[in-house]
Amino acid sequence: MYSVKEISVSLLLLFTIFLSGCTTKKDVVQRASVSKEEVLQVLQSTNAYFMQKWPDTGKPIFTTRWRPSNIWTRAVYYEGLMALYAIDPDERYYDYAVDWGMKHQWGLRNGTATRNADDQACGQIYLDLYEIDPQPERIAAIKKNIDYVMQSEQVDDWTWIDAIQMAMPVFAKMGVMFKDKSYFDYMYAMYAYTKEKEGGGLYNTQDKLWWRDKDFVPPYKEPNGEDCxxxxxxxWVVAALVRVLSLLPEDEAHRNVYMQDYKDLMAAVLKAQRADGFWNVSLHDASNFGGRETSGTALFVYGMAWGIQQGFLDAEIYRPAVDKAWRAMAREAVHPSGFLGYVQGTGKEPKDGQPVSFSSVPDFEDYGLGCFLLAGAEMYKLIARGK
Incomplete structure (x- = not known):
């Protein structure tokens, strides 16, 4: 038999342990976080590597053939650079972006009659730079192009989900800038077509994830029998939704649809995170070219960090995943030189752009860095705001 005193001491000890467990969860999250100074340092390092490698912003890019440097891959880099500029207002960043626009005469790869979202991606940067210094030539071509697309009343351009990120924020930005909701309405019509009709709909309402294009809609399966x-x-869809939701007015007609899709997608992605913090190239099949991959990981960090800041995602649920992913990228993917490893090259599925390793060089180095800069800028703000 135990005495009353012994029982009381035991109960007190158990209660203390219980309270400790309840109160340390947030503390553990906070201790796991890096400092904003550390985040900024790694962003500056990786960006310096790229700017030094590409001093001429107008130089064409050569892989299997020559391409102008205002294509989507470089546009994504400049999205990241503008995010870095917002937290670290170094005039060199702004000048580098302006020089890029000027070298291309603020134009689109295939002119103002293009319907290709990959051509329109540069418009996101042109619009950002116009907001800083409203010189009409900066947005003349992108406005003419988007107006041309809208006049056609054709909404089936985005036949692959990457296109949502490349073009959708352009419509959102122009709707805000010109106070014209027709841009919002047309943007939604295009988004809804891709989501619900293209290839039978590229969004899986059960898994809350997106098939890349109609080639991957079932019956296509991964080697393990899961959807690809x-x-x-x-x-890319995460980034598009973040960038659009950051711009849209609270009373915009379809904002709630985008918000629900964003939250559902973040929850689905969270379940697929690897134990080391990265995500595999195939979210539901780690056996199909599995391993660390930086660009997808960075985009998920971007989306989660932003959502926590805005109060759309529960910090207790998502912050550990964000911290784990950011630490993994910063410690395991960044070379001393600033080169970014584990970036999958261009393509549309797990087998493309392989092999992916610490030292492998993707066919384009720019978009992976852009994704990383977007993620890091949101990490910086998240830490700075004490979220």
């Missing part, structure tokens, strides 16, 4: 959800492809 490409990491970076779903990351």
């Amino acid at each position: 959800y490409w990491s970076r492809g779903n990351g």
Whole structure:
């Protein structure tokens, strides 16, 4: 038999342990976080590597052939650079972006009659730079192009989910800038077509994830029998939704649809995170070219960090995943030189752009860095705001 005193001491000890467990969860999250100074340092390092490698912003890019440097890959880099500029207002960043626009005469790769979202991606940067210094030539071509698309009343351009990120924020930005909701309405019509009609609908309402294009809609399966959800492809949708929701007025007619899709996608992605913090190139099949991949991981960090800041995502649920992913990228993917490893090259599925390793060089180095800069800028703000 135990005495009353012994029982009381035991109960007190158990209660103390219980309270400790309840009160340390947030503390553990906070202790796991890096400092904003550390985040900024790694962003500056990786960006310096790229700017030094590409001093001429107008130089064409050569892989299997020559391409102008105002294509989507470089546009994504400049999205990241503008995010870095917002937290670290170094005039060199702004000048580098302006020089890029000027070298291309603020134009689109295939002119103002293009319907290709990959051509329109540069418009996101042109619009950002116009807001800083409203010189009409900066947005003349992108406005003419988007107005041309809208006049056609054709809404089936985005036949692959990457296109949502490349073009959708342009419509949102123009709707805000010109106070014209027709841009919002047309943007939604295009988004809804891709989501619900293209290839039977590229969004899986059950898994809350997106097939990259109609080639991957069932009956297509991964080697393990699961649906093929490409990491970076779903990351592009995350980035598009974040950028659009950051711009849209609270009373915009379809904002709630975008918000629900964003939250559902973040929850689905969270379940697929690897134990080491990265995500695989195939979200539901780690056996199909599995391993660390930086670009998709960075886009998911971007989306989660932003959502925590805005109060759309529960910090207790998502912050550990964000911290784990950011630490993994910063410690395991960044070379001393600033080169970014584990970036899958261009493509549309897990087998493309392989092999992916610490030292592998993707066919384009720019978009992976852009994704990383977007993620890091949101990490910086998250830490700075004490979220």
